Amino acid sequence: MAEQDNEDRTEQPSEKRLREAREKGDVPRSRDLSGAVVVLAGVATLISGGHGAMAHVRRIYGLGLDYGRDALFSDELPVRVLSLAMREALLLLTPVALATVLAALAAPVLLGGLNFSAEALQPKFERLDPVEGLGRIFAMRGLVELGKSLLKLVLIGAVLVLVMKNWQTELMGTGRGDVASGTVRAMTLLGRGALLFGTVLALIGGADALYQKYDHTKRLRMTRQELKDEAKESDGNPELKGRIRQLQFQMARKRMMQELPKADVVVTNPSHFAVALRYDEGRMGAPRVIAKGVDELALQIRLVAGSHRIPTVEAPPLARALYATTQLDREIPASLYVAVAQVLAYVFQLKQATARGEEPPKAPQPEIDPDLMGPYQF
Structure with a gap:
């Protein structure tokens, strides 16, 4: 059995195992x-x-x-x-x-380096x-x-x-x-x-x-099962980690929906994607994504935008590119400056036309490099 156990120990010792051995004076x-x-x-x-x-x-x-x-x-x-x-x-x-x-x-x-272990000084009567x-x-x-x-x-x-x-x-x-x-x-x-x-x-x-x-x-070599058990012990219970990630996602989603009313425009796919943009010329170097989502979350973004009278622009390629390239609460990349500028200019013109009672302008359809859409270009 001992020989079989030694044959199974084919993996190099982990840092945790080396540290524990060092603490024991080994x-x-x-x-x-x-x-x-x-x-x-x-x-x-x-x-x-x-x-x-x-x-x-x-x-x-x-x-x-x-x-x-x-x-x-x-x-x-x-x-x-x-x-x-x-x-x-x-x-x-x-x-x-x-x-x-x-x-x-x-x-x-x-x-072995400088090492002092009190455990190594303890008497071990089994050696007798x-x-x-x-x-x-x-x-x-x-x-x-x-x-x-x-x-x-x-x-x-x-x-x-x-x-x-x-x-x-x-x-x-x-x-x-x-x-x-x-x-x-x-x-x-x-x-x-x-x-x-x-x-x-x-x-x-x-x-x-x-x-x-x-x-x-x-x-100090380890078996693959020992490595897996150690990784599980170090990383924690997978179910607990999943629950923590779920709670983090819910909190991030709640914060995102709280920031959504501050958006200047929501760019949609029209139904599958929704990305909310905000631009403060005095505080931001470029427009920033403050909310984004797909499917059900995209629907909620559109509903909140409608209840707060935030303009919604249907530009499918731009919506997919914004979703693929920009993380939440980050500024858009330089490659999308021109397209987003067209949308913001349209929103400004739309507000002016509404205030004057004039006919609304035609919504822009910016051209987007398909590579910017990543996995969402089709």
Whole structure:
């Protein structure tokens, strides 16, 4: 059943799943990468302070070789030499220790980022179960960790063998000659060996970091059903969303009908489409659509317009173009300026003719580019 479940987990983890895992402290970590960073930080500090380190090493060597006859028979000599040697060793190793501590704290940020989880600090007593412990050891992840450890042992061992073989003459030469030159050669070989060792660890750590990131993503993979359930949970109940959309539509429709009496003209299809326009030259850059609808809503717009004596102009192509191109409470596009200007001019002339008792002018029929009607051109 577990294998079947893993086979079904083919989808990449969602942001929500990654965030929840991070809150639990489950982030990709690589002990090999952290160890490599710590070693390289210590080596870099040791090499950068080579002259100072060399001086401390010389003093430590000198403490064991420089003493007179009186000091040799003194009871205080061992204590004095030991205290001075410990002081020099402390001065030598303190910068290295600080660098390695800082590197150990900063190394995890390279892969998993800075993360603190209180949940990860809580004790988990199920980990004390010996049966589950054996299962973890012999699981695929345990076998992979065992293989990585053996590979590291082989690589590091091979490097050490090559170092001992190629540097054998130089290592033996550190015991010849004076103390100063021997110390310099020993410290140089130590620094080169540590740098080579850190480089090997860095290569291993880089490969392990890639694997840990892949393994972390693989463990958090989801099934398609889990993705659907999560999307449903995040987006909410579809029935509730539908109800909210219905209420929003009703409120928008109510506001639209309240604004309709302010319209200057209603352009109709004549029966299927109705679009109400308003134009305030001092406040608007272009005429604005304040109401629009099709079929039943178009009929209501025409009825409200009739009750408020708002002029209605039958211009089917223009009505369909206005409905297709302009959202509610938005100004009309520049491509319809001329056509709407003809309609507004007709409305102005109609009001003047009515006031004077003259015969009403002929309603315009503006030419409209069929592409502006979108899906409503037929």
